[in-house]
Amino acid sequence: MLMFTSKINESFIQFYDTKKRLLKIMGAIFVIYFLHAFFMPALPNYFEYLHEKYSLAGIDNIYEYTLPVISMLLMFFAFVSDYTKKKYELLTFYNASSFNSIMLFRWLYIAIPMNVIIVVTAPFYYRSIAFLDVQSLYLSIRFIPNVLFVTALFLLCMTMTKNGYAALVVTSTYLLLDILSSARIFKIVSLGANSYNYYYSISPTYYLINRLLLVVLSLLFIYVACKKSSKVR
Amino acid sequence: MILNNQLIVENIQYNYAKKNILQDVSFTCSNGIIALLGNNGAGKSTIMKIIAGMMKPAKGKVLLNNQSILTSQNYPIHKIGYLPQDFDIYGNVSGYDFLSYVYDIKKLKQPSKKQVLDELIAKFNLEEVIYKKFSSYSGGYKRRLGIAQAVLGEPKLIIIDEPSVGLDPIQRIEFRSYLAEISRTAITLISTHIIEDVELYSDEILILREQHIQFQGSVEQLIQLSTPHIYSANVQVDELIAFKKKVRTIEEKRISDTLIKVKFINNQGETFGNKEKEISLENAYVYFQNK
Numbered sequence: 001m002l003m004f005t006s007k008i009n010e011s012f013i014q015f016y017d018t019k020k021r022l023l024k025i026m027g028a029i030f031v032i033y034f035l036h037a038f039f040m041p042a043l044p045n046y047f048e049y050l051h052e053k054y055s056l057a058g059i060d061n062i063y064e065y066t067l068p069v070i071s072m073l074l075m076f077f078a079f080v081s082d083y084t085k086k087k088y089e090l091l092t093f094y095n096a097s098s099f100n101s102i103m104l105f106r107w108l109y110i111a112i113p114m115n116v117i118i119v120v121t122a123p124f125y126y127r128s129i130a131f132l133d134v135q136s137l138y139l140s141i142r143f144i145p146n147v148l149f150v151t152a153l154f155l156l157c158m159t160m161t162k163n164g165y166a167a168l169v170v171t172s173t174y175l176l177l178d179i180l181s182s183a184r185i186f187k188i189v190s191l192g193a194n195s196y197n198y199y200y201s202i203s204p205t206y207y208l209i210n211r212l213l214l215v216v217l218s219l220l221f222i223y224v225a226c227k228k229s230s231k232v233r
Numbered sequence: 234m235i236l237n238n239q240l241i242v243e244n245i246q247y248n249y250a251k252k253n254i255l256q257d258v259s260f261t262c263s264n265g266i267i268a269l270l271g272n273n274g275a276g277k278s279t280i281m282k283i284i285a286g287m288m289k290p291a292k293g294k295v296l297l298n299n300q301s302i303l304t305s306q307n308y309p310i311h312k313i314g315y316l317p318q319d320f321d322i323y324g325n326v327s328g329y330d331f332l333s334y335v336y337d338i339k340k341l342k343q344p345s346k347k348q349v350l351d352e353l354i355a356k357f358n359l360e361e362v363i364y365k366k367f368s369s370y371s372g373g374y375k376r377r378l379g380i381a382q383a384v385l386g387e388p389k390l391i392i393i394d395e396p397s398v399g400l401d402p403i404q405r406i407e408f409r410s411y412l413a414e415i416s417r418t419a420i421t422l423i424s425t426h427i428i429e430d431v432e433l434y435s436d437e438i439l440i441l442r443e444q445h446i447q448f449q450g451s452v453e454q455l456i457q458l459s460t461p462h463i464y465s466a467n468v469q470v471d472e473l474i475a476f477k478k479k480v481r482t483i484e485e486k487r488i489s490d491t492l493i494k495v496k497f498i499n500n501q502g503e504t505f506g507n508k509e510k511e512i513s514l515e516n517a518y519v520y521f522q523n524k
Contacts, residue, residue, distance in 0.1 A: 015334035018325045085321040093285055093315045094338050096307040231286045231308050 016106055022078055026113040029070060033117050036062065037125035044128040050200055055182070057195040063122055063143040064195045065179055068150035071114045072171050075154045078110060080164035088162065092229060100230040107155055107222060114147045145214035146191045150175065152221035159225040188213060237263050238298055238389040240284075240420050245293035247279055254279055256444035258293070265436030266416045269424040270518060275441045277424035278318065281394045284422070285315045297390055311339045314383030314391040314419075318398060320375060324368030328359060328378045331367065332385060341386045349385075357381045357411065373404040380408070384415050391415060393423045397430050409434050428515040440521055448521060452514050459517040462524070464499040466506035467492050483519040498523055 017023060042059050043049070049056055057064075082088045095102045122140030123131060130136040150171060157167035177185050183192030188210050193199070199207040240262050247255040254276045271277045282288040284295050286308040295303050302309055322331050332350050343349045354363050357377045362370055370378065376396075383391050396412065397405045412421055413434050425431060431438060431452070438455055440448040448455060463483065468476045470491055480497035488494050496509055498520055509516075 011330065011333040011337045014330045015323070015326055018323070018330070081323055086317065086319040087321050087323070089287065089317040090315070090320065090322070092287055093317075094310060094335065096310045 012105070013109075016078070017109070022074065022110065023113070025074065025077075026110070026117070030113075030117050030121070033062075033067075033121040034124065037121045037127075041124070041128050042126045046126070046129045050197055053197060053201045055196045055201070057182070057192070060143075060195040062125075063118055063140075064146060064192060065175065067114060067118065067143070068146045068191060069175060071110060071147045071151050072154050072168070072175070074110050074114070075107075075151050076164055076168050078106060079155070079158055080168075083158070083162045083164055088229070092231065095230055098227070098230050100226040103155070103159075103226050103229055104222065107151060107225075111148060111151050114151075115144050118143050118147065142194055142211065145211050145218065148218035149191065149214040149221075152218035152225070155225045156221040159229045189217065236418075238420050239263050239296075240390055240422070241294075241296040241299075242280075242284065243294050243296070245280065245283060245295070246291045247276070247283060247288065248291050253444055255283075255290070258441070258444070258446055260439055260446050260449055262420055262422070262437060262439075264416065264418065264420055266412055266421045266423060266431075266434050267437045267439060268431035268435035269422065269439045269441060270428070270431065271424075271426065271441035272522065273426060276444065277426075277441055278394055280441070281392050281422070281424050284390075285313070285392050311341060311386055312389045314385070314388040316379045316383040316391075316393045316396070318394040320379035322367050324366060326367050327365060328363045328367060328370070328374075328381075329354070331378070332363075332382060335382045335385050339386050343386075353381050353385060372400060373407070376400060376404065376408060377411075380411055380415075384419075387418065389419055391419050391421045393421065395425055395427075396423050397425070397427055405430070428513075428518055432514040440518070442522060455521065456512050456514065456517045459520040460512055461508075462498055462500060463496055463509045463512050463516055463520055464506035465494055465496045465509040468495050469493075481523055483516050483523070484513075500524065 013020065046056065046059065082091060091102070092100070119140050122143065123136040126136065126139040130139060153174065154167050154171045157170045158164050161167060161170075174186070175191070178190050178192060183190040183196040183198075188206070190196075190210065191214070193207050193210045198210060242258060242260050245255055245258040246253070258276075258280060269277050269280065279288060283290050284302075286303060290303075294301055297309070297312060300309075302313070329350065332353065333346065336346050336350065341349070354360055357380065359374065359377055359381065362374050367375070367378070380393070383393065393412070397408055400408060409430065412423065415421060416434075416436070423430070423435075435452065437451060438448065439446050440455075448458075450458075466476070467488065470493055473485075473493055473495070476495060480495075481500070482495055482497050484496040486494045486496075496516055497506065499506065
């Protein structure tokens with residue numbers, strides 16, 4: 001892609017993330033999550049509770065909902081001014097293709113670091129259950145769909161409405177309803193499959209479909225958003 | 234040697250919500266300032282956006298130097314400059330960082346980015362503000378930066394939508410001289426409803442009316458076309474309202490406390506008034522819109 005060449009990266013990041021503020025904020029979030037994982041690890045008998053079909057929202061929510069909420073706010077911070085005073089017109093002009101790869105890059109610029117936070121800090125958080133093995137990896141990557149989905153949903157809403165505030169309202173409403181309903185309203189497209197123990201309380205298949213569906217929908221949302229905001233040819 | 238570029242717009246049709254906005258719009262133009270005139274809502278910005286690749290026409294094509302720009306794999310942003318009506322960028326970005334971004338995204342091949350940008354900054358007198366945040370720029374500086382990014386890389390076609398909106402009279406004069414300079418090497422297509430903008434500098438005029446290009450030619454040709462139909466009469470102030478009911482007025486000018494000179498269109502062979510000799514582009518344009 002155009003902006004992945006090193007020559008373009010420098011000015012590209014300077015334009016979309018002046019003084020690397022976003023990167024610094026994400027760095028600070030990483031440190032906070034790491035410290036939290038270090039000093040407040042998950043319960044050692046985490047799996048036993050899961051087998052008993054308990055909902056462990058108090059333990060998992062920090063990755064299940066809090067990090068997606070932070071990701072959504074970062075997306076808002078990064079994109080909100082695109083649609084004020086029609087800045088998007090010139091940004092669209094400078095995207096030469098019929099797929100807005102610039103928008104894809106800007107999404108990845110937030111989605112990747114936020115998922116890195118999950119992959120790096122979650123194994124520390126769940127270290128009393130499993131550490132530096134396959135199970136430890138599973139425990140962390142199960143939250144990746146949440147960040148992908150929330151950020152993709154935000155981006156889709158924003159490109160559809162051409163308004164960052166409208167996207168914030170829609171995405172926040174989704175998150176709020178999902179949290180308040182204990183993941184009952186959105187069921188298969190809920191974020192709370194881990195917190196509300198879909199794996200044991202419903203079925204492993206249902207849980208896997210939920211995780212997979214969130215990833216597929218995220219990719220679909222991103223594709224539609226990048227097409228919609230591109231040059232129309 | 235300055236190469237002459239050619240833009241061909243062929244049978245463009247654009248519909249919105251089942252409404253026909255543009256119908257078989259065709260024109261050809263080469264280097265110089267080409268002014269696209271039309272009333273508000275005539276579809277000027279739509280044509281500009283279609284040529285800039287941001288709107289998809291229902292049919293038709295746009296060729297720049299015989300290459301289709303709407304159907305090629307990638308829109309040739311290195312050959313085309315665009316300044317939208319509402320030019321704005323992120324407030325916390327400096328002008329230099331923005332130009333640097335545009336240079337890279339256009340994938341320009343010039344050997345030294347710094348040299349190219351420095352020359353451009355000097356050309357548009359942006360030295361004073363170029364490292365400051367865009368949010369601190371005045372309207373004039375914003376417009377200068379806007380045109381600087383549009384001409385970066387010496388594009389063959391420059392599209393400028395409503396160039397002088399929001400500028401004060403001095404800034405307008407300055408902006409027109411920039412346009413005159415850049416148009417020597419590129420097709421400079423501007424859309425405007427401010428006639429004053431085009432009277433002095435435009436090489437060619439396109440008038441968009443009722444979904445079509447209804448006139449293409451020089452300022453002089455448009456004036457010649459309207460000359461036989463524009464009359465004037467000196468009217469007493471207290472008779473003005475009654476007079477205006479009889480004719481289609483295009484200009485009024487007070488010449489004394491009691492007299493007003495009225496220019497009007499003589500379409501139906503009215504016997505009063507005299508043929509007007511001093512016809513401005515604005516008079517000719519109003520005639521054309523009302524004929």
